[in-house]
Amino acid sequence: MRGQGEPSLLTGMVNKVVHEFDADRKRVHVIGASSGAAMTSILAVTYPDMFASAAIFAGCEYACDKVLTAGPENISPVVTAQQAYAQLSSRARQVPVSVIQGDADATVPPLFAARLVTHFAALDDLVVDGALDGDVDDVPDTTARVVNDGDRPYVKTTYSARGGGTPLIEKYLIEGLGHKWPKGGKADFVDPLGPDISSLVWKDFFATHALP
Template sequence: MIKRAIALAAVLAALLTAFAVPAQAASGRYFYGVHAGLAGVRDYHGYVPSTYRPGTPMPLLVALHGCTENSFGFDLLTGFSALAEERGFIVVFPDQSTLANPAQCWNWPLPTNQHRGLGEPSLIAGITQKVRSQYTVDSARIYATGISAGAVMSGILGVTYPDVFAAVAMGAGCEYQCDILAQRDPDEQGRAGWREMGSRARSVPVLVFQGSADPVVPPATAGRVIEQWAQTDDLALDGADDGDIDAVAESVVRGSVPGGRTYTHSVYSGPGQGSVLELYMIDGAGHSYPGGCSCSLYGDPSGPDASGITWDFFLAHPRR
């Protein structure tokens, strides 16, 4: 029975891989691995574009799936491997273990997963370091993104490893030390995030996507994410809570996808930094990945192209 289950899993993985390889990504190559740390073991897969040359630094994107997904499904949903081939970056997709969470959610509510060197953040950081050891990665251009539970974990990575991740993008996530009942002031979580950064504190640029009709993550949560990061980044600038970065947008622009959804794009700036925080509130969108492949249950092709927008945001925000 065990051998049969292993064989079936191998077949399913092969099928998922086949479906997840876009035609335009055929000239690069995929890689697969397993990382073991004190907090457990996690599989991962990734993609190296055809333009990669050893010795020439290339950006790295760490992409985290949501609940009931796996790394292959998230690759298919987002098209990040194809985008990596097109735009010239390495992407790695850590895979949550069903042994750690039967629904394959990243376990962001656990206290051990809120701190550097512990739990799942340490495993993802370990996978990141493993990829860095195998390829020539631009250390100033390492980024993290995710959807839902993966979004929350991406935010945690920004707080726990600000010296590693230059910027993060979050789709339908919540603030650091997420308060589901929204009983705490997000400024409190912002200060907690700054304290967690410690001596590594720096202003981390953050991009947020949220659907206005999301039945899983209340749309108002996006405002809490912005408020948390505004406080964290403000304190990280100079250690003073002086409003250099705040949750008041300097720019609010309406946009639309031809034949698709409308959205509001808000930009929050810092002194001499340009945009630090950005929010896309997408009208009528549910708990889905904006612009994601219709072949996935979580894709919303009528939304703005979250993957392309995310990469543009990341390119504008190397680690300083």
């Protein structure tokens, strides 16, 4: 909920940093991995007026706790999108989202990346006119498999609103990657192989989005 709990604490810290360093409030973005990715989904829904875009690495959608309790097969990501839409109220806005997932992740299975795409596509659709009528959908507009020397191959898909334009949602599915951050050196929960997701998300995604 907006104004309560961890989301309130985190946005309070963001406001403090923006104020102290005179940062551009229109270019504040949020990224998180694993449980931090779940929080990123929450922040994108509850504070769409603060974050220009969001990147979710190995995470799940808004209201994920209900999904995990009931089982993913029992709650549609469209239903959780409707719950998210109820949180937006007058702040309703399509928040661009980047979804990153390893296809060998046994902690957060790839199913949840697919759910994230459907969830945010439905939410973006609702933001247009309050109806699930296909203004935005989860059918890919572009799909490309990328292979670079020394990196894990990945498939990037993008999703735009009806009529095209800048993608609202993008997804990276990284082949052979478990529950680890790619191109992170040698440590727990990092993978020495690329792709360099930090650079891809910053240069190709965050840099192209700003608050209106």
